Each structure stands twice: as structure tokens, then as C-alpha cells.
Amino acid sequence: MKTILHKANTRGHANHGWLNSYHTFSFAGYHEPSRVHFGALRVLNDDTVAAGMGFGKHPHDNMEIVSIPLSGDLEHNDTTGRHEIIKEGDVQIMTAGKGLSHSEKNANHNKEVKFLQIWVLPKEKNIAPRYEQKSFPLAERKNQLQTVVAPDDANAVWINQNAWFTLGSFDKDNTTSYQLHNTNSGVYAFVIKGSISLNGVALEERDGLGITDTATIDIKADTDTEVLLIEVPMQI
Known part of the structure; x- marks a missing residue:
């Protein structure tokens, strides 16, 4: 068995006021050559979004993007026509495939939303974009x-x-x-x-x-x- 340990306090960190984000792997302004990915796992972000705030519409392609809410409610819109709310117990995945755009924001104006966003490199590239979410007891x-x-x-x-x-x-x-x-x-x-x-x-x-x-x-x-x-x- 081989292991690589990443302690919580060694993660990248960016606090934009409306967004407080910790990056296990290199992301945006955080670049650490020894922590670019773990196999096909490319991004593991631990995000807190302030009440009523969020990410405007932005594009992705050829990435599997998983969102796991930990508390609060996250509102999602994308160019496949989906408009959804995800909450604790839900898991959402977007197959970005040949390309889509989406936005995410805190659906509540009185509390934070906390969620994990995880990117995995795809098995097949340039497939049709796909969206799915399910609730898990x-x-x-x-x-x-x-x-x-x-x-x-x-x-x-x-x-x-x-x-x-x-x-x-x-x-x-x-x-x-x-x-x-x-x-x-x-x-x-x-x-x-x-x-x-x-x-x-x-x-x-x-x-x-x-x-x-x-x-x-x-x-x-x-x-x-x-x-x-x-x-x-x-x-x-």
C-alpha cells in the first residue's frame, strides 16, 4: 500500500468574501506542482457561499463535475435547460462533454450554503452534455x-x-x-x-x-x- 496525506491546513485557500474556498488540488490562483491531481481526480473544492451569492454562468467541457451539498441549498441553471435546487442528501453530476455553461448560487438569502465540488477527468471526450441529480437517504x-x-x-x-x-x-x-x-x-x-x-x-x-x-x-x-x-x- 502507498499513501499520500494532505492535511487540511495545507490546502490552497481563497476568500473572496462571498466565496470561501479551500482547494485540495491546484485550482485557479493556487498552483502546487505536487498537487495537480490524483489519478483521474482533478479538483476537490470545499466551498462556502454567502447568502444570496454565487457563481455567474461560465463554461466547461470534457469534465465530470460532481456537487455534494453539506448544508443549505444550491441553485443550479445550465444550457441544457435544467433549473434545479440541490440540498444535503442530494448529489449532482454534470457531464460537460463537448461543452455547456452553468451557474450556481446560494438559493437562500438568510444562510450560507456549503458544498464539495469535485472534478474527474472523463473516460470519453466530446460526448453530449448530460445532467443528473438524485437524493440519497x-x-x-x-x-x-x-x-x-x-x-x-x-x-x-x-x-x-x-x-x-x-x-x-x-x-x-x-x-x-x-x-x-x-x-x-x-x-x-x-x-x-x-x-x-x-x-x-x-x-x-x-x-x-x-x-x-x-x-x-x-x-x-x-x-x-x-x-x-x-x-x-x-x-x-
């Missing part, structure tokens, strides 16, 4: 793993890549394991809340850990904790 990730993004699971949102996103919410001292779908893949773990040990490596809130050269990840909750596991191809 929080109870179904309690002390177990819940797949929310997958290329081969009708219960998850579909992704144009051999990638799987899994969420878990664990009580202290609970244990489980994650079996990789492909032993040539790697898993990037991001601790949303609390502290956790993965194959014996201790992580705290907002830490990230890349894990390769293993078929199984043993999980132990050191406190009540929430974690996101992102399995991606390492060869891109």
Missing part, C-alpha cells in the same frame, strides 16, 4: 457505505469514467471495509467531519488521503465521523 449511510456516483449502478448517478463515490457516516469505534472495484485504481478519502483511521492512517476533519496499491481499505471511526471515498483510475 442519509439513514442509508449510517454505519455503512453508500454508493452515490458510479458507472455501473442504477441507484447512483452515472459518471463517464470508471469512478465510484461512496459516503459513510459512522459512530465512534464503528468499523467496516471498502473493496476496490479495480485493483489498478486508487482511492482518495476526504474526511467531512470527525476523525477516522483508514488502513491504520489517522485522519482529522477535512484531511485527505490518497491510497494506492491495495485491494481493501479498512475503516475505523475514531470519533463520530463522515467520510467520502473517491475511487478513480490512476492512469490517465
Whole structure:
């Protein structure tokens, strides 16, 4: 097993007033040559958007863009004609494909919205843009793993890549394991809340850990904790 640890306080940071964003990988004004990507995982941004504020319409192409709200409500508009609200428990994916534009803003004028935005390099380029979102019962990730993004699971949102996103919410001292779908893949773990040990490596809130050269990840909750596991191809 090989690991790469990214402590929360080593992330890039940009506070624009209306947007407070932490970057696990190089993004916008933050560039760190050793942290450009983890396999096909290109961006993991931890964003807080002020009440009533947001991103104006902007273009993307050839990227799989996943948004996971942590609290509050995020309003989405795009050039495929979708106008949606996503909230905690929802997962949204856009296959940008040959190109689309979208905007995102805080749907509320009295509270912040917090969400993770994650970019994965696609398996096939220049396909038709696609949008999907689903709600996932929080109870179904309690002390177990819940797949929310997958290329081969009708219960998850579909992704144009051999990638799987899994969420878990664990009580202290609970244990489980994650079996990789492909032993040539790697898993990037991001601790949303609390502290956790993965194959014996201790992580705290907002830490990230890349894990390769293993078929199984043993999980132990050191406190009540929430974690996101992102399995991606390492060869891109």
C-alpha cells in the first residue's frame, strides 16, 4: 500500500468574501506542482457561499463535475435547460462533454450554503452534455457505505469514467471495509467531519488521503465521523 496525506491546513485557500474556498488540488490562483491531481481526480473544492451569492454562468467541457451539498441549498441553471435546487442528501453530476455553461448560487438569502465540488477527468471526450441529480437517504449511510456516483449502478448517478463515490457516516469505534472495484485504481478519502483511521492512517476533519496499491481499505471511526471515498483510475 502507498499513501499520500494532505492535511487540511495545507490546502490552497481563497476568500473572496462571498466565496470561501479551500482547494485540495491546484485550482485557479493556487498552483502546487505536487498537487495537480490524483489519478483521474482533478479538483476537490470545499466551498462556502454567502447568502444570496454565487457563481455567474461560465463554461466547461470534457469534465465530470460532481456537487455534494453539506448544508443549505444550491441553485443550479445550465444550457441544457435544467433549473434545479440541490440540498444535503442530494448529489449532482454534470457531464460537460463537448461543452455547456452553468451557474450556481446560494438559493437562500438568510444562510450560507456549503458544498464539495469535485472534478474527474472523463473516460470519453466530446460526448453530449448530460445532467443528473438524485437524493440519497442519509439513514442509508449510517454505519455503512453508500454508493452515490458510479458507472455501473442504477441507484447512483452515472459518471463517464470508471469512478465510484461512496459516503459513510459512522459512530465512534464503528468499523467496516471498502473493496476496490479495480485493483489498478486508487482511492482518495476526504474526511467531512470527525476523525477516522483508514488502513491504520489517522485522519482529522477535512484531511485527505490518497491510497494506492491495495485491494481493501479498512475503516475505523475514531470519533463520530463522515467520510467520502473517491475511487478513480490512476492512469490517465
